Amino acid sequence: MQKTMIYILIVAAIAIMLSEGEQKKHNAQWGYKGDLAPEYWAKLDKEYEMCEKGKNQSPIDIAGQKTEASLEYITFYDDARATTFSNNGHTLKVSFARGNIIDFQGKDYSLVQMHFHTPSENRIDGISYEMEAHLVHKNKDGDFAVIAVMFEEAEDTNIVLNKLLRNVPEEKGESNSVRADVYGYDILPEDKEYYTFDGSLTTPPCTEGVKWIVFKNPVKASKNQLEDFRTIMKKNNRPLQDRNGRYILE
Numbered sequence: 050m051q052k053t054m055i056y057i058l059i060v061a062a063i064a065i066m067l068s069e070g071e072q073k074k075h076n077a078q079w080g081y082k083g084d085l086a087p088e089y090w091a092k093l094d095k096e097y098e099m100c101e102k103g104k105n106q107s108p109i110d111i112a113g114q115k116t117e118a119s120l121e122y123i124t125f126y127d128d129a130r131a132t133t134f135s136n137n138g139h140t141l142k143v144s145f146a147r148g149n150i151i152d153f154q155g156k157d158y159s160l161v162q163m164h165f166h167t168p169s170e171n172r173i174d175g176i177s178y179e180m181e182a183h184l185v186h187k188n189k190d191g192d193f194a195v196i197a198v199m200f201e202e203a204e205d206t207n208i209v210l211n212k213l214l215r216n217v218p219e220e221k222g223e224s225n226s227v228r229a230d231v232y233g234y235d236i237l238p239e240d241k242e243y244y245t246f247d248g249s250l251t252t253p254p255c256t257e258g259v260k261w262i263v264f265k266n267p268v269k270a271s272k273n274q275l276e277d278f279r280t281i282m283k284k285n286n287r288p289l290q291d292r293n294g295r296y297i298l299e
Contacts, residue, residue, distance in 0.1 A: 070147040075204055079253050080139070087287050090253050100255035106290035107248035108170035109265060111297055120245065123262065124152035129160075131231040134216050135224035139252065140164040140285055141278065143213065149233030151186060151194070153260065158186035158194045160233045169199055170251050170286045171263055173244075179275045181286075182236055183251075193250065194260040198236055203228045203269035209235045210274045219281055238266045246297045251287045265299070 051110065074119040077094035079085050091101030100106070129148030134141065142164040144196035162185050169181035178199040186194040200207075212229035242265045 061265040073193065076253065076263055081283070081285050081287075090255070094253070095097065097253040097255065099249070099257060103249055103255055103257050104293050105247050105249060105257045105295060106255060106263060107251050107259065108172070108287060109248065109288055109292050109295075110175060110289050111244050111246075112172070112174045113292075115244065115297045115299045116288070120243070120298060123156070123241065123243070125234045125237075126150040126152075127232050127234045129233055131213070131227040131233075133167060133224050134213055134218055134227050136218035136221055136281065138221040141218065143227070143231070151196075151251050153194055153262065156188050156192075158188045158192075161185045161187050163233075163236070165278055165282065167275070167282055167284065168249075168286055170287065171197055171199075171261075172203045173199070173265070180270065180278055184233070185235075192258060192260070193256070194262065195248075195250075196237070197261065197263040198238065199264070199267035200270045200275065201267045202272050202275060205269050205271065207268065207270040207274055210270055210278075214274065214277055217277065217281065236268065238264055238268050240264075240266045242299075244297055244299045245276070246295050248295075249290075 076096050077172045079090050079093055081087065127149050129146040131143050131145050135142045135144065142162050144162050145160055151158050164183055166181045166183070167179065169178035171181065172189060179202050180200040182198045182200070184196040212231050214225065215229060216225040216227055218225050239289065244263045246261050248259050248261045249255050250259060261283065
């Protein structure tokens with residue numbers, strides 16, 4: 050009987066520990082307005098403290114002194130289609146099958162997902178753009194590299210956005226299959242000159258050590274396309290962060 054009670058207590062203790070572990074995985078909610086706005090992120094959850102304490106935070110204004118450098122061309126390996134278009138309440142996110150890879154600074158980074166911000170988060174020489182796409186990559190060591198593409202309003206319809214908007218998830222938590230052929234790097238501008246600098250994720254937990262690649266040249270999208278994104282996502286850009294003496298290579 051005594052052994053049975055000890056066994057029951059051990060099982061109960063393990064269950065409690067597992068339960069607590071599961072609870073820790075669920076970080077605090079955050080957002081872009083009210084009590085969940087960016088200025089409060091660091092206070093919402095201990096895991097988000099880098100959002101306030103970090104010295105290499107993103108986004109930034111790519112303005113002022115830049116360092117000209119012989120930057121290597123980025124090699125793009127692109128053979129995987131978009132699979133789902135989802136709405137997580139913070140952004141509209143496109144997921145891809147495995148197979149989209151960049152070779153950047155001698156390391157391979159795999160494309161994890163692409164998402165959007167309205168208006169743009171980063172600025173270029175003080176200019177804020179209508180929308181910004183982030184193509185989030187990760188390498189085998191767990192390091193991030195993010196490609197940023199700016200959008201400006203034009204009369205022409207953006208073919209890639211048009212394909213995605215056919216399956217746009219309008220409600221939070223909705224996820225739709227992407228039926229059209231959209232590949233990982235279809236969204237990029239033809240001229241791939243870029244700026245690069247060290248930064249962070251622009252959403253909690255604001256992890257630093259992220260390699261940023263911001264294309265100098267924007268791509269075009271129609272007024273209606275940009276309005277479709279704005280209507281669903283609302284204003285979802287983090288305010289500019291201090292540059293803190295970081296080098297920007299171009």
